[in-house]
Amino acid sequence: MIDLHYWPTPNGHKITLFLEEAGLEYRIVPVDIGKGAQFDADYLKISPNNKMPAIVDHAPADGGAPISIFESGAILQYLAGKTGRFTGIADGADAGTALRQGIVVNEWLFWQMAGLGPMTGQYGHFNVYAPVDIGYAKERYRKESERLLGVLDKQLHGRDFIAGGEYSIADMACYPWISPYDKAPLDLAPFANVRRWQAAIRARPATQRAYALSKQVNPQAGKELSDEEKKILFGQGAR
Structure with a gap:
């Protein structure tokens, strides 16, 4: 099982695209970035840059403890390596x-x-x-x-x-x-x-399934951000 810490943004969609194509079992853990959930202490343990998406793979290939990965590109590379799919390498290539x-x-x-x-x-x-x-x-x-x-x-x-x-x-x-x-x-x-x-x-059917998750996870997707949401998303500094 993979926990996907997700909110429907372009970077979040990248990972649902892969998971839906690959048919991997996963569970969405919503990260409401407009309310600041990306700054929660528990979330920062797996995504120290306070961004989403991030995943926790509870069944890594080495059979060991769960593995957490942040940064969407790193997640895609990990999932491609885990499944051997969507690597861009043709079957049987030398x-x-x-x-x-x-x-x-x-x-x-x-x-x-x-x-x-x-x-x-x-x-x-x-x-x-x-x-x-x-x-x-x-x-x-x-x-x-x-x-x-x-x-x-x-x-x-x-x-x-x-x-x-x-x-x-x-x-x-x-x-x-x-x-x-x-x-x-x-x-x-x-x-x-x-x-x-x-x-x-x-x-692609998997693309349609992935994007259908947007309204399921965030019924307000597509609506204008409030001033408070903008402050949370765009007003952060080192302190």
Whole structure:
């Protein structure tokens, strides 16, 4: 059994995408980030950066004590290793091919973690949540988000999925961060390959099951944040 500490955000969706695809047994432990649950002392023991998602695997492969993992990219890598699925490595690949295919998956996983997620997140912050209109910031992050979409569009040319012919954790990492803000949608019209790929993943039954969890876990999903919620989410410092 895996405990998934989760709230319906793009990073949370990454993990439900994997778990639903793999058919692993899991239990959702809601982490209401708008109420500050990510700062609870018990939660900080498994996610010291006070972010979600995090998981606790009660049946790790070594048969030992439960393992906790935080950071969505690390969780995806762990789950792929645990199951041998969605690694992007073709069945029966020789050692050399497996090495190279695995490198491509990790490149794009870390590309999402370091680029697509943070830049699209900042675009969303300044267009949806910022208390004042800062034109420079809105334009800066729009351009960078569109640049990254262009990079992804080129990678997807002639490919069904990001790392090639196999649906992988690279796709699961990137998919939730493609224009995730309904109130400030990015223009996807110039990116035909991204739109094709996005539609294919959206149509997968596991994707639909994963996203259906949003309203189950947070019936208020999609509604405007209160001032108190914004203070909790965006007002934290070292103290």
